[in-house]
Structure formats: C-alpha cells, structure tokens
Amino acid sequence: MRAMAFEQVGRPLRALELPVPKPGPGQLLLRVRACGVCRTDLHLLDGEVEIASPPRVLGHQIVATVQARGEGATRFAADDESRVGVPWLGWTDGDCAYCTSGRENLCPNARFTGCDIDGGYAEYALVDERYCFALPAVYTDEQAAPLLCAGLIGYRALRMCGDAHRVGFYGFGDAAHILTQICVWQGREVYAFTRPGDEQAQDFARELGAVWAGSSEEPPPRLLDAAIIFAPVGALVPLALRAVAAAGIVVCGGIHMSDIPAFPYEILWQERVLRSVANLTRRNGEELLELAPRAGVKTRVSVYPLARANDALADLRAGRFSGAAVLVP
Numbered sequence: 001m002r003a004m005a006f007e008q009v010g011r012p013l014r015a016l017e018l019p020v021p022k023p024g025p026g027q028l029l030l031r032v033r034a035c036g037v038c039r040t041d042l043h044l045l046d047g048e049v050e051i052a053s054p055p056r057v058l059g060h061q062i063v064a065t066v067q068a069r070g071e072g073a074t075r076f077a078a079d080d081e082s083r084v085g086v087p088w089l090g091w092t093d094g095d096c097a098y099c100t101s102g103r104e105n106l107c108p109n110a111r112f113t114g115c116d117i118d119g120g121y122a123e124y125a126l127v128d129e130r131y132c133f134a135l136p137a138v139y140t141d142e143q144a145a146p147l148l149c150a151g152l153i154g155y156r157a158l159r160m161c162g163d164a165h166r167v168g169f170y171g172f173g174d175a176a177h178i179l180t181q182i183c184v185w186q187g188r189e190v191y192a193f194t195r196p197g198d199e200q201a202q203d204f205a206r207e208l209g210a211v212w213a214g215s216s217e218e219p220p221p222r223l224l225d226a227a228i229i230f231a232p233v234g235a236l237v238p239l240a241l242r243a244v245a246a247a248g249i250v251v252c253g254g255i256h257m258s259d260i261p262a263f264p265y266e267i268l269w270q271e272r273v274l275r276s277v278a279n280l281t282r283r284n285g286e287e288l289l290e291l292a293p294r295a296g297v298k299t300r301v302s303v304y305p306l307a308r309a310n311d312a313l314a315d316l317r318a319g320r321f322s323g324a325a326v327l328v329p
Helices: 039-045 141-148 150-159 174-186 199-207 236-243 282-294 306-318
Strands: 002-006 014-017 027-037 062-069 083-086 089-091 124-128 166-170 189-194 212-215 224-229 244-252 273-276 301-305 324-328
Touching: 002 306, 027 083, 027 141, 027 306, 039 306, 062 124, 062 141, 083 141, 089 124, 141 150, 141 174, 141 282, 141 301, 141 324, 150 174, 150 224, 150 282, 166 174, 166 236, 174 189, 174 199, 174 282, 174 324, 189 199, 199 212, 224 236, 236 244, 301 306, 306 324
Parallel strands: 166 189, 166 224, 189 212, 224 244, 244 273, 301 324
Antiparallel strands: 002 014, 027 062, 027 124, 027 324, 062 083
C-alpha cells in the first residue's frame, strides 16, 4: 500500500510502499477513503509533540470502509458500505483511575492514532474497533473527515465554556469554522480573532455567522463570556483574559502552545478561569456526530491527493485555505 510516513523531525513526509497489515483480535482493517490534515500533524513534524517510534504514518481524522475484521470484532460489517470514522484517541487501558471515572482522554497509557499507531495518510489502516465511530450519512467522506478531530476537540472545548453566550475564537481554522456553525445554531454570539490583516479568514467567519471578526490584537466590541484559543500561540492567553468579563472562561484548545508570557494577576482576578483541553472521549465523539447534522454543520474542505500530503501541510502552516484540508488516497 502507498503511505506518507514521518521519519525524522524537520524533514518532509516520505512516500513509502508498505505491506497491507492484517487485523488481530478486536481490530479492523480499513480502506482509507479520506483523512483530514490537522495542526497536530505540524507539531509532530516539528518535534513539538514526540513520535516515540518512527517511522510513523500520520493522520488521525480517518474516514474509511471496513475490509476485514479480526477475531471478536463485531461492531461493523466487513463491506464497502460500512463506513467508519477514526479519531486521535486510538486505545486506552480501560482500568486506570481516569478511564474508570469517565476521563479516558487523560489515560496515562493511551495510544494515539498517527502518533503511537499508524494513521490514515495511507491506503489502509489498522485500528481497534472500539475506538471507531459510525458516521452520519449526510456527509461525504471529505466533509466528514474534519469532524473527527477539529470538530471533536472543538466540541470538547466548547463544553468547557458552559452556557457562555458571547464566545470568542482565537485562530479561525478548521475547528473554529465548525464550532461557529454550532454556536450560531445554539443562539450564541461568535467573535472571531485572526492573524492581523487576514481579511479572508475574517470574511469567512462573518459568512458563517460571526457577529464580529478582527485581529487577535484588537479587543472585541463587547466583553466575552468565554474564549477558546486554537492558535498555538501563548501570547494570546493574556489577550484572551483581557477580553473576557468577570467569571469568564479561557480554554486553550491545542495539544501544544508556545510559552505563555507573564501577565498581571488582575486580568485573572474576579474568578476568571484559564484551563486546557486534552484529547477526547468516545462519548464526545458520539455526541458531536449526532449534533453536527442537526445543527446543519457544513465543513469547507480543500482536497489533496495522498501524494501531496507535504503540500497540504505547508498550505496549512501558511494559512493558504479556509476551513480544513483533506487527503484522498
């Protein structure tokens, strides 16, 4: 099978021919139909998130069909109609204090798709069927892919904002464009913060229903109830804290962020909350995939052939498209 593999920090992915794997107990062999490109993949390429055992096939927003099942795998039929989604969370131990208390996203022994387990930048993938999702039929393969990380981690971050009415998104990329549609459907107000001068992203945010869009260096016209920082830029944390009202919530939504600069206590005072979000739970996935069609979420995708994975990653880094990038083998 063809695959695009990570081999070393600082180097582009390499095209390889690998043997098609065989499923073991509880596993599925999947034929990949689409795989989303995520900012986490850039962090892996840059060594900001470690890959312990390269080479590794990246990709953790997989849409695929079941080609074969290992012993005991019975959740999905093995045919070209059994379409499943595969997220970042690929395995947990199931018996640690986090797993047994509904917090499997924090399992210390968790394994992650495209990092510890070969992912979807390939023609086939081998997965644990327990960590797969059935996908809403209303989405094409390419449209469904971004829901499996950008949508899921965004949804988890939004849940941490409670019933906040005025919500700000710092960094308007794949996650924010999905969440904006959910928030508008829920009756919330969305404020979009982008790189200074990025009028394309600001126009895109307004098109999706944001009531305001501007530079991350600008204060919003009204204080926010909550803000989610998707851009991996620690300097945005003090700006977001200044933008939220008393008791406001700031959620750092990325797996990696540059150092947060020192800031005065007064912008955290008055019971403001600063927290991070980590990974996802399978329940998050089930909830989001049920909610997205009801909210009328439509993902905007730029499609690349698998062989152009490095181009897709470069375009993501440079912000050359709106929405999400998706690879198609």
